[in-house]
Amino acid sequence: MRIDIAAVGRLRSGAEADLVSDYLQRFARTGRPLGLPAINVIEVEDKRGGGPQAEADLLDRAIPSGSALVMLDERGTQPTSPEFAERIAGYRDQARDLCFVIGGADGIEPALRQRADWQISFGRMVWPHMLVRVMLAEQLYRAATILAGSPYHRA
């Protein structure tokens, strides 16, 4: 199994980059004994201002073929953290590669979005994509702690 996050935009050094790096390191440490691999972040950037279609083309080329696609979108379903963890464990148990997709300022192009195996939302409000990256990294770490039975997730 491999897990990737394919995201539009380059995350420069700063608070968000530090948080993403910290949560992904924690995920790697907690996930290893559970059979969960370290997560790769794939960044794509369209410097010509081609909008969602150009970003979709770049994402399409960057997404590892055969991966189950989990798209981050405010219109998606809102799983609880334990449901999210269970779903990740399910992909692991099927030895299915997994790629999370985060769009750019104008969102994920509709045809690409329709290819999603699962669309998940962090609420109906729109968040900046770099913050969504932090939130996703935290939820992935939380999922690993839930699967490990560790006390991080207290709910």
Ligand SMILES: C[S@@+](CC[C@H](N)C(=O)[O-])C[C@H]1O[C@@H](n2cnc3c(N)ncnc32)[C@H](O)[C@@H]1O
């Ligand atoms: C600034 S938002 C784009 C919003 C855009 N209006 C749209 O229609 O998708 C950039 C990206 O952040 C992610 N995002 C923003 N808010 C989100 C939310 N509430 N839940 C899940 N993902 C979100 C999505 O991947 C989105 O493509």
